[in-house]
Amino acid sequence: MSHNPAFNQALRTGLSTSSMSPSQVDQEFGRITANKMTMEGTTSKVMGMFLAVVAGAAVTWFFGLYFLLLPALFVGLGLGLWASFGKKVRPGVMMSYALVQGVFIGGLSGIFEAMYPGIVQTAVIGTFATAGAMFAAYRFGWVKVDARFTRMMTFALMGYFVFAMVNLGFALFAGMSVYTSPFGWLIALVGVGLAAFTLNLDFETIRVGIAQGWPEQMEWRAAFGLTASLIWLYVEILRLLAIFNQD
Numbered sequence: 001m002s003h004n005p006a007f008n009q010a011l012r013t014g015l016s017t018s019s020m021s022p023s024q025v026d027q028e029f030g031r032i033t034a035n036k037m038t039m040e041g042t043t044s045k046v047m048g049m050f051l052a053v054v055a056g057a058a059v060t061w062f063f064g065l066y067f068l069l070l071p072a073l074f075v076g077l078g079l080g081l082w083a084s085f086g087k088k089v090r091p092g093v094m095m096s097y098a099l100v101q102g103v104f105i106g107g108l109s110g111i112f113e114a115m116y117p118g119i120v121q122t123a124v125i126g127t128f129a130t131a132g133a134m135f136a137a138y139r140f141g142w143v144k145v146d147a148r149f150t151r152m153m154t155f156a157l158m159g160y161f162v163f164a165m166v167n168l169g170f171a172l173f174a175g176m177s178v179y180t181s182p183f184g185w186l187i188a189l190v191g192v193g194l195a196a197f198t199l200n201l202d203f204e205t206i207r208v209g210i211a212q213g214w215p216e217q218m219e220w221r222a223a224f225g226l227t228a229s230l231i232w233l234y235v236e237i238l239r240l241l242a243i244f245n246q247d
Helices: 006-013 022-032 040-060 066-085 091-115 119-139 147-173 184-212 220-246
Strands: none
Touching: 022 091, 040 066, 040 184, 040 220, 066 091, 066 220, 091 119, 091 220, 119 184, 119 220, 147 184, 184 220
């Protein structure tokens, strides 16, 4: 609707343009892009969400609120879908997601730590080491985030999400999980790999957003994506370590 080709990006902020003239569209786009996405702004939002995750996890861990594990799982899933697919950027929803996910991983970590002492420390170190390795691979061009890579990852993530929901249903209602099978470790390893390579998509989003001058509020979307990927990576590593400890 506008001769400004960058306006497509503004649609992600939830603007309604059906009744706006091209000049009004351009004026509104100029308004919302007055402050552009920066590395400093994105980093500060990532740190804010990370602190929310740590706060939620710490409270759950130290007060033994493990009964909040399942409620936090489903509430976090709902908030995550809302933040991901909503056109409007909602910082409150994203911060709530981080806090609730902190409660979830705090409960999960506490349970696994009681079963396998020292597993949480190993999982945390593994998460940061893997994230650092993925950043190095992205930074030095060892992983090329092009259209083909993005397409393959999109289909892989969609397939894994469906698998995870089906497996969760069996675990809750039938007491069965694919992770208890002899091939459970292999499936968990696939989950770790997918979560790790998803970080490259997040790094590329941040790079492109800054280079193209996306609106400042897109820093929240970038921070949300990176935080969600790190949480997923931690959970997958924790699960894989638990499987190995069972043996």
